Amino acid sequence: MATAVTNSTQALVDAVNGTKAKTSSTTAEAQDRFLKLLTTQLKNQDPLNPMDNAQMTSQLAQISTVDGIERLNATLQKMMTSTVDSEAMQATAMVGHQVMVPGSGLTLTDSGAVGGMTLPSDADQVIVTVKDQNGLTIRTLNMGDLDTGTHNFTWDGKNDAGTQAVNGNYNVSIEATRGSEKLDAAALQLAGVVSINRSTQGVSLDLGALGLVKLGDVKQIF
Secondary structure (H helix, E strand, C coil): CHHHHHHHHHHHHHHHHHHHHHCCCHHHHHHHHHHHHHHHHHHCCECCECCCHHHHHHHHHHHHHHHHHHHHHHHHHHHHHHHHHHHHHHHHCCCCCEEEEECCEEEEECCEEEEEEEECCCEEEEEEEEECCCCCEEEEEEEEEECCEEEEEEECCECCCCCECCCEEEEEEEEEEECCEEECCEEEEEEECCEEEEECCEEEEECHHHCEEEHHHCCEEC
16 A cells, blocks of 8 residues: 555656646757757768857857846746736725826715816916806816916806806816917816726726726826
8 A cells, every 4th residue: 555655646746747847948948959959060060161150159149048038028027017016005005095087077066076187387377167068168267377287176066157056077178378378288087996907907996987097197196
C-alpha cells in the first residue's frame, strides 16, 4: 500500500512538473532554439568562409530585444493592474457621495438646485440660463465676473417673475465672456454615486440615471 501511495505521489509530482514545463515562456523556448541553431551553424560553418561577426551580433541583439520587450510588457501589465487597484480603492470611497460631472441637467427639489461650471480662463461676466424640458427660459442668473476653474451656483427655484417653479428636471446653459471674446464654458451637474464599475477599460462611477463616468470626469466631490 505504501508503495502505491508513493508511486501515486510521484506521478502527481511528475504531472505538476510536466505542466510547469509546458507553460514555460515562449520567448525562452525561442531563445533556446536560436542558441541551438547558432551553435550548430558555428560547428558546421566553412572554415574558409566563416560567419560574419556583425551578422551573428545582429541576431543575438534581435533575440535579446524580443526578451526585453516581453519583460517590459510584463512589468507594464503589473503597473497597470496596480493602478487600476488604486483607482478602485479611491472610487469606492466616493460611493454614497455627490459629485459634479460634465452635464447640463439641473434637478430642483424643495431645497433648491445646485449646479456648476468650468471656465477655461477668467471671465468678465457669466450668465447661467435655466430652461424647462420644453426649452423655455425659466430663470436667468447673473454670476458676475469669475476666475478660471470650477464654480458652483444655486437656484432657489423661482422664475424670473418671482414665482416658485415646479420641482423636477431642468437644463442649464452657460454663457461666459471676457470683453468681446466668448469663452468656451462647460456646464456641470450634480449626481450621486451609486456604485463603481471595474472593467478592462479601468474604473468608472455608476451615477444611476446618468450612467457611467470616468474618474477623470469628476470635478468636485461632496
